[in-house]
Amino acid sequence: MTDQEPARLRSAAPEEPSAAAQSGRRAAVAKAALxxxxxxxxxxxxxxxxxxxxxxxxxxxxxxGWWGPIGFGIAYAALTLAPVPKNVLSIGAGVLFGFGPGLLIVYTAAMAGASAAFWLGRRLGRDAVERFTGTRVARFEAVLDRHGFAAVVGVRLVPVLPFTAINYSAGLTSLGWWPYLLGTLIGIVPGTASYLALGAFGFESGFQAELAFAVLGVLTLAGIACAVRLRGSNGRADV
Structure with missing residues (x-):
């Protein structure tokens, strides 16, 4: 065996992860666990x-007095961090505060909770997604890079999709903050207003309640159509 052969064998052997890489992996796992x-x-x-x-x-x-609506808004924002039904809370806000004030309270609280959950997911979970998924989510994130705003608006328009899961999941992906924020600002308005109307005007037969139910149905169909269209455009782009 010549002197060059051990060197060649050493170079062909797989490199051990560096101490910095191992430390980065442990930090990512620790944050994800948190x-x-x-x-x-x-x-x-x-x-x-x-x-x-x-x-x-x-x-x-x-x-x-004024502390009542403020306290309700804080509680609503906090509850958006947990997977509990937000639609029931929105209907309750309509019952308690009426349509206009209730919409302002719920909309502000929902945006605060959605922002907090996004950044929790981004700060604590994004590193683990990048390190351990590799190219498995690259195609999905490529769609978000091209159609992030439209994708957020589309999923927000479907009132039956879990609000909390969308918030955290968006933070785990490469979706930018501004497409997420603007898409959420626009996408949650119709559904939130419809649920508030159900609480404010009641479930009895009447124009307001019928309009609210109709809007919720249209929103569901529109969100599904938007998701199908985005999926189709992604398939054409991959061809």
């Missing part, structure tokens, strides 16, 4: 803490 833990805590708190009835909240709001 995100899972936070989600578990949020979910447990939402499920275990007793929720007051609408009448109890109404009495509380009436006795606290």
């Amino acid at each position: 995100l899972v833990l936070a989600l578990g805590v949020f979910t447990a708190a939402a499920l275990l803490l007793p929720l007051p009835s609408v009448e109890e909240i109404r009495n509380l709001v009436a006795g606290t």
Whole structure:
């Protein structure tokens, strides 16, 4: 064996991960675990803490003046961090505050919660996605890079899609902050207004309630059509 052969064998052997790479992997795993833990805590708190009835909240709001709507908005924003039904909360806001004030409270709180969940996902989970998924999500993220704003608007228009899951998932992807923010600002308006109308005007037969139900149905169909169109455009781009 010549002196050059050991060198060639050493160069052909797979390189061991550097200490910096191993440290980066451990940090990514630790942050992802922290995100899972936070989600578990949020979910447990939402499920275990007793929720007051609408009448109890109404009495509380009436006795606290301006602090009532502010407190409701803070609670709504906090609950968006846990996978609990937000549509029920929106209907409750319509019952408690009426359509106009309720829409302002819920819309502001929903945007605050959506922003917080996005950045939690981005700061704690994005590094792990990049390190451990590799090219497996590259195609999906390429669609987001091209159609991020339209994709966000499309999924937000479908009122039955889980609001919280979309928030965290967007943070885990390469989706930019501004397409996410603007798409959410626009996409949640019709559905939020429809659920507020159901609470404010009631479920009895009437123009307002019928219009709210009709809008929710149209939004669902529009969101599905948008998703199908984006998928088709992505398929043509890959050809």
